[in-house]
Amino acid sequence: xxxxxxxxxxxxxxxDIVREKPLAAAEPVIGRGSDCDIQLTDLxxxxxxxVVKQTGPGKVSVESLGEENFExxxxxxxxxxxxxxxxxxxxxxxxxxxxxxxxxxxxLITATARENTAVADVASEQKRSFSLKYALxxxxxxxxxxxxxxxxxxxxxxxxxxxxxHNRHQMISSTADRQWSSGPLxxxxxxxxxxxxxxxxxxxxxxxxxxxxSCHQADLTRSARAQVVSLTQNLGSPFPPDLAADHAxxxxxxxAAPPDPNLMRRINSWVTxxxxxxxxxxxxxxxxxxxxxxxxxxxxxxxxxxxxxxRNDCKDCHTGMSQRLANAKVPDVSDWGHxxxxxxVITAGFxxxxxxxxxxxxxxxxMENEGLIFGHKVHLxxxxxxxxxxxxxxxxxxxxxxxxxxxxxxRSPDGGFVxxxxxxxCGQCHSLAFTRKNGVDQLLPHGHxxxxxxxxxxxxxxxxxxxxxxxxxxxxxxxHGVFVPSQPVDFVAANVRDAFEPGGTCYGCHIIIxxxxxxxxxxxxxxxxxxxxxxxxxxFNHNISxxxxxxxxxxxxxxxxxxxxxxxxxxxxxxxxxxxxxxxCAACHGxxxxxxxxxxxxxxxxxxxxxSPGQATAPRKQELARSALIRVQ
Amino acid sequence: MAQQxxxxxxxxxxxxxxxxxxFRWLKIAVLTSLVxxxxxxxxxxxxxxxxxxxxxxxxxxxxxxxxxGLIVWLAALGVRKRYMTDxxxxxxxxxxxxxxxxxxxxxxATLHSGLQFGWNVHTLAYALMMLVIxxxxxxxxxxAILPQKLSDxxxxxxQKQMLEKIHTLDGRLLEKARPLDQAQAAAVTRAVxxxxxxxxxxxxxxxxxxxxxxxxxxxxLKATRASLPDGKQTQALDQVLSLLEEKYLTLEKARRYIxxxxxxxxxLFIHIPATIALIGALAAHIISVFFFW
Numbered sequence: 001x002x003x004x005x006x007x008x009x010x011x012x013x014x015x016d017i018v019r020e021k022p023l024a025a026a027e028p029v030i031g032r033g034s035d036c037d038i039q040l041t042d043l044x045x046x047x048x049x050x051v052v053k054q055t056g057p058g059k060v061s062v063e064s065l066g067e068e069n070f071e072x073x074x075x076x077x078x079x080x081x082x083x084x085x086x087x088x089x090x091x092x093x094x095x096x097x098x099x100x101x102x103x104x105x106x107x108l109i110t111a112t113a114r115e116n117t118a119v120a121d122v123a124s125e126q127k128r129s130f131s132l133k134y135a136l137x138x139x140x141x142x143x144x145x146x147x148x149x150x151x152x153x154x155x156x157x158x159x160x161x162x163x164x165x166h167n168r169h170q171m172i173s174s175t176a177d178r179q180w181s182s183g184p185l186x187x188x189x190x191x192x193x194x195x196x197x198x199x200x201x202x203x204x205x206x207x208x209x210x211x212x213x214s215c216h217q218a219d220l221t222r223s224a225r226a227q228v229v230s231l232t233q234n235l236g237s238p239f240p241p242d243l244a245a246d247h248a249x250x251x252x253x254x255x256a257a258p259p260d261p262n263l264m265r266r267i268n269s270w271v272t273x274x275x276x277x278x279x280x281x282x283x284x285x286x287x288x289x290x291x292x293x294x295x296x297x298x299x300x301x302x303x304x305x306x307x308x309x310x311r312n313d314c315k316d317c318h319t320g321m322s323q324r325l326a327n328a329k330v331p332d333v334s335d336w337g338h339x340x341x342x343x344x345v346i347t348a349g350f351x352x353x354x355x356x357x358x359x360x361x362x363x364x365x366x367m368e369n370e371g372l373i374f375g376h377k378v379h380l381x382x383x384x385x386x387x388x389x390x391x392x393x394x395x396x397x398x399x400x401x402x403x404x405x406x407x408x409x410x411r412s413p414d415g416g417f418v419x420x421x422x423x424x425x426c427g428q429c430h431s432l433a434f435t436r437k438n439g440v441d442q443l444l445p446h447g448h449x450x451x452x453x454x455x456x457x458x459x460x461x462x463x464x465x466x467x468x469x470x471x472x473x474x475x476x477x478x479x480h481g482v483f484v485p486s487q488p489v490d491f492v493a494a495n496v497r498d499a500f501e502p503g504g505t506c507y508g509c510h511i512i513i514x515x516x517x518x519x520x521x522x523x524x525x526x527x528x529x530x531x532x533x534x535x536x537x538x539x540f541n542h543n544i545s546x547x548x549x550x551x552x553x554x555x556x557x558x559x560x561x562x563x564x565x566x567x568x569x570x571x572x573x574x575x576x577x578x579x580x581x582x583x584x585c586a587a588c589h590g591x592x593x594x595x596x597x598x599x600x601x602x603x604x605x606x607x608x609x610x611x612s613p614g615q616a617t618a619p620r621k622q623e624l625a626r627s628a629l630i631r632v633q
Numbered sequence: 634m635a636q637q638x639x640x641x642x643x644x645x646x647x648x649x650x651x652x653x654x655x656f657r658w659l660k661i662a663v664l665t666s667l668v669x670x671x672x673x674x675x676x677x678x679x680x681x682x683x684x685x686x687x688x689x690x691x692x693x694x695x696x697x698x699x700x701x702g703l704i705v706w707l708a709a710l711g712v713r714k715r716y717m718t719d720x721x722x723x724x725x726x727x728x729x730x731x732x733x734x735x736x737x738x739x740x741x742a743t744l745h746s747g748l749q750f751g752w753n754v755h756t757l758a759y760a761l762m763m764l765v766i767x768x769x770x771x772x773x774x775x776x777a778i779l780p781q782k783l784s785d786x787x788x789x790x791x792q793k794q795m796l797e798k799i800h801t802l803d804g805r806l807l808e809k810a811r812p813l814d815q816a817q818a819a820a821v822t823r824a825v826x827x828x829x830x831x832x833x834x835x836x837x838x839x840x841x842x843x844x845x846x847x848x849x850x851x852x853x854l855k856a857t858r859a860s861l862p863d864g865k866q867t868q869a870l871d872q873v874l875s876l877l878e879e880k881y882l883t884l885e886k887a888r889r890y891i892x893x894x895x896x897x898x899x900x901l902f903i904h905i906p907a908t909i910a911l912i913g914a915l916a917a918h919i920i921s922v923f924f925f926w
Contacts, residue, residue, distance in 0.1 A: 044797040046790070068790065069879065074809070074872035076879040094801050114804075129830040130792050130891055132898040136834050139902055143909035150910055154754045154917035159924065179754050180921040200925040207926070268691070277926060287689075 003028050003052065004102055005038055008112045027053045028109075029065070030092060038111060044093030052109070058084040058101055154179060162203065183289040191236035198235070199288070205276065209250065212282040218243035244282075254280060256317045256325045314604040336590045336602035341582050344534035347371070355529035365576045371528035373509050376578065379403050389429055397428055405557040411548070415541030420530060422446050432505060434495060435459070444505060449525050452506070453496050460491040496521045534579055538607040546588065546598050560584045651773070653729035662733035666740035669696055673744040696745040700738060701915060704762065707735050708908050735769055738762065754921055758914035761907055768903040775896050783893045786886060795887045799828065802880040809876060812869040817854060821873060824850035824880070830887050838899065840892040847884055851877040 003023040010016050028037035033047035040049075048065045055061045063079040064070060071091035072080045082088040082099060084107065090097040094114045102108035128134045158176040177196040185193055192198050199207045215232055229240045248256070260266045272279045319334040331340050341361065346368045348358035360366040379386050380403055387402035394400045399407065408425040410418040423432070423446060433441035434456065442459065445451040499505045500512050500523040513524035542548050550556040560580035590602035600606070676692040710731045714724060742762055750756045790798070803825045810821040827846040831837060842848075854874055861867050 042797070044794055044801050046794075071805075071875075071879070074868075075875045091805070093797065094804070126792050126796055129796065129887070130894055132834070132837065132895045132902065135831060135837050135895075136899075136902055139905045142902075143906035146906055146910035147913035150757070150913040150917060154757065154914065155920055158921070162924075177925070179752070179757075180925055181751070181753055182755055182922075183749055183751055196925060203924050204926060 002026075002106055003037075003054075004106050004108050006108060006110045008110060010113065022106075027051050030062075030090075030097070031065075038097070038109060040092055040095045040111065040113075042093035042095055042113070045095065049092055050090075054107065055081060057105065060084065060099060060107060062090060159203075162197070181289060185288055186290070188242075189288065191232075191238070195235060199283075206278070206281065207283040207288075209282050212244070212286075215241040216244040250280075252325060253317070256321050256328070258316055258320065258324065314608070333604075336586075336604075339582055342535055342579060344577060344579050345531070345536055346534065346577065347529045347531055350527050350529070353527045355527070362577060362579055362581060367576055368531065370530055371511065371526050372530070373511065380405075386429075393428055399428065404555070405561070406555065411542050413543070415539070415543050416532060417542070419532060426509070430509065434499065434505065444499060449500070449506070449523050452499060453521050453523065456495045456499070457492050460495060493521060496523065499523075534577070540607065546600070551597075649777075650725045650728040651732065651777075653725055658726075658730040658733040661730075662737035665699075665734070666737045669699070669741050669744055672696065693745060693747075696741055697919075700741045700745055701919065703734055703738055703741070704911065704915060707731055707738075708912060711905070711908075732769070732773060735766060739766060754914065754917050758911060758918040761911040761914050765904055765907045765911055768900045768907065772900040772904060775900065779893050779897050783890065783897070786889050786893065790886075792890070795883060795890070796830070798883050799830070799880060799887070802876055802883065803828065806873060806876045806880065809869060809872045813873065817857065817870070817873075820850040820853050821877070824877065828884070830884065831891055834895075837891050837895040840888050842884075842888060845881075845884070847877060847881050851881055 003025070004020060005023055005028075006018060006020045008016050008018050023037045025037045028051070029048055030036060030038040030040065030045075030050045030052065031048040032040060032042060032045045036048060038052075046066050046068050049068060050062050050064045050070055053061045053063070059081065061079065061081045062070070062072065064077075069076040069078050071077075072082065073086075073088055084099055084101040088099050090099070096110075096112045096114060098110040098112070100108045100110065133139075158180065161176050175194075178194065180196070181193075184190070199211045201208070201211055215228055217228070220228065232241055260269065269279055278284070315334055318330070318332060320332060321330070322328045322332055333339050341363055343359050343361050344366070345357050345359050346366055347355045347370045348360070349356045349369045350371065355371075378384060381387060382402040390399040390403050390407075391401060408420050412418045420426075422430075431441070432443040432446055434444055435442045445455055497504075499507075500514070501507060506512060506523075506525060510528070511526035513526060515522040515524075540547070548555060548557070550559070561578040562580075588596055588598045588600045589606065591599040593599045672692045672695065676690050710727060713727050718724075742759060746755070746759055750759070806821055806825055810818050813821065824847040829842065829845070832842070836842065851874070854870060854877065858867060858870050858874060861870070
């Protein structure tokens with residue numbers, strides 16, 4: 001008793017091929033695999049799908065070997081017992097297995113392959129069914145589309161606009177470029193947020209100093225300055241740009257700087273310079289794009305970190321600078337203790353009407369030639385005639401006591417002094433009156449000799465000289481009595497000469513240039529230049545309380561300005577410089593609190609601004625923050 | 634003894650890419666991240682602990698170059714996997730390095746950014762990179778979990794087998810439904826003609842096949858069958874029902890399989906296009922930075 005396999009192959013238009021072979025196995029296995037006894041070439045059939053066992057005469061059992069069921073008599077089963085008498089049919093995929101009883105008790109298994117009704121192109125259907133690609137977009141397409149879109153929007157359009165438009169249409173190019181901004185600008189530069197090209201002028205070139213200086217350049221002519229101010233206003237700046245004057249040309253600053261003792265920093269400088277991103281630019285310290293995104297109405301420079309400030313120090317350059325920098329005009333100053341004495345800039349004389357300014361050492365006791373006949377000693381002598389006159393003028397006139405400094409010198413808010421004005425500061429004593437009319441003094445114009453002559457001509461052309469009555473007045477300095485004519489005289493000529501000649505109104509204070517022709521009235525006056533700042537490269541703030549009053553709050557000008565002793569000179573009408581020596585400053589500056597209660601700092605920046613040399617540096621903190629290259633302690 | 638060795642070799646051969654060479658690339662990635670973090674800390678210290686742009690510093694340039702190089706190399710897996718090589722730089726080693734070095738980019742790129750983000754091309758590149766990394770993490774997770782489930786679900790059958798079986802059943806259904814009345818036959822025809830295995834993206838991921846025609850025909854015919862007494866007339870109906878049931882089971886299996894396979898594939902639809910987009914954004918980031926230096 002065994003199994004006999006009869007395989008029927010149907011052919012179109014030809015008789016079926018029937019192959020019959022007995023199966024050696026007692027329990028034949030049905031499957032797709034080549035090791036199966038009943039091999040069905042059908043993918044819907046498992047490799048080893050089921051096994052057929054004879055359970056009795058005319059009875060078999062078929063059992064699935066895996067999880068896949070098979071069909072038996074129209075039902076899908078895992079295991080089934082069959083009676084051959086019923087001529088059962090099994091279906092595996094598209095194969096029909098008919099089980100019948102053969103001769104000699106054999107079991108005949110007739111395997112017929114049914115026509116395949118399945119879609120021919122299973123492979124493509126398989127892809128469609130199982131691969132997500134067919135339900136979703138193509139990865140490749142999406143990758144290309146997004147990448148090209150990003151490159152276009154983020155790179156090609158901005159670069160294209162930069163090259164083609166070059167900031168002619170600021171709004172368009174800035175909208176395209178703004179996506180490159182790594183962060184908001186500092187409050188002071190907030191208005192430039194939409195104007196990348198204001199600073200980034202050339203592609204692949206780091207922001208240059210010239211870009212910064214196009215707004216912040218100091219020392220511009222008045223018209224150029226007005227242009228810059230209007231330009232920044234047009235760009236939307238709420239305030240004019242802060243001026244930043246380097247205290248020396250950039251190349252000289254670089255030459256003056258000593259080699260960095262720190263090797264790493266030297267390497268860093270070399271690398272940054274090599275890669276066209278040098279670290280000695282304005283933007284190296286004034287880092288941008290780290291702001292808050294808020295505009296501010298006040299001036300606020302880009303923040304500079306302490307680490308950047310400490311990198312360069314005044315003394316680094318100013319120690320041994322004369323060896324590094326040819327024709328250095330500034331002496332070496334390694335620290336406050338080695339600061340040379342002041343060298344004020346004074347008016348040494350005149351070239352025509354222009355003053356000739358000279359820088360002179362204070363140690364040489366320089367005399368200033370400001371064109372004025374004036375002596376502090378005469379005016380400040382408490383027992384002299386001036387003091388007497390001031391007492392007589394009385395408190396109502398603002399005097400009533402011997403003169404002090406503040407009678408003429410008024411502090412101004414910038415730390416200096418309001419310029420001395422003749423009429424206001426000298427006029428109470430040094431009258432410009434030449435006659436009195438209807439009880440009112442008639443004054444000569446000041447500052448213009450030609451106008452003096454013109455005014456006298458105009459007056460005396462119609463008015464006789466009044467010698468008595470309410471218009472008669474006593475002479476004061478500059479007037480020497482009343483002129484009483486004994487015969488008809490030329491009042492105009494007489495009064496003009498009276499004003500300019502010795503003893504006249506002008507003569508006492510001014511150097512008179514008489515006319516070449518004695519009959520002419522073309523008198524002249526030598527030019528006058530009162531110096532307002534003797535130390536233009538530094539700054540001294542008179543408004544700081546320690547700078548103008550003592551511990552009791554009393555004015556103490558003469559602590560520094562020795563009007564009493566040092567002002568002594570051969571002539572009472574001339575002064576040596578009343579500036580103090582640096583030793584006077586050192587009484588407080590550079591001292592410790594233990595040494596003096598009024599101890600003050602000795603940092604270079606106390607007096608010298610880096611970007612604003614010679615300018616008022618108050619408030620001090622603002623200057624320290626603004627000047628990138630000074631040390632902050 | 635020999636058997637043990639063989640077994641050890643077999644285990645080694647099946648070692649996952651995550652455990653490759655005793656986590657060699659995990660160690661390298663952690664070390665790289667630590668070095669970069671140390672560089673960041675040093676830069677921060679030099680800048681008085683002010684957290685601001687770090688791109689414009691030694692650390693920034695070095696970490697940026699490292700990050701950009703890594704991104705390009707990681708993307709090169711797409712090229713590498715298409716080529717067969719000797720055992721040197723095996724694909725498994727490459728994938729292992731891809732995963733761990735890719736994860737280390739989170740540290741490198743984040744510190745490179747100095748945590749300064751905004752609506753700009755630089756943050757776009759960072760966001761795309763993070764999208765790639767996150768989708769990659771999803772990928773690793775599904776690769777660790779799903780293949781086993783996939784295999785369990787499918788049993789011994791292959792994708793092709795599942796389809797073949799469905800088609801065979803469809804053929805049989807059409808054949809067996811011939812004796813049925815018009816309405817029943819129409820239901821069977823619909824079930825055959827409107828067989829939907831895949832379907833839309835969401836259908837694949839959620840495996841929601843609510844209006845399955847096979848299920849509808851099965852339900853309808855079952856109801857009809859219940860109202861009929863057993864007999865010769867219902868024989869054909871029983872056979873059709875049996876076929877429909879088997880088809881529905883097969884369909885369910887195929888659909889479960891498709892859902893798992895879709896989960897396995899879906900992250901790649903983000904990972905790959907985002908990677909290529911990232912390379913574009915990275916180019917824009919680097920060029921724009923030096924363009925407006």
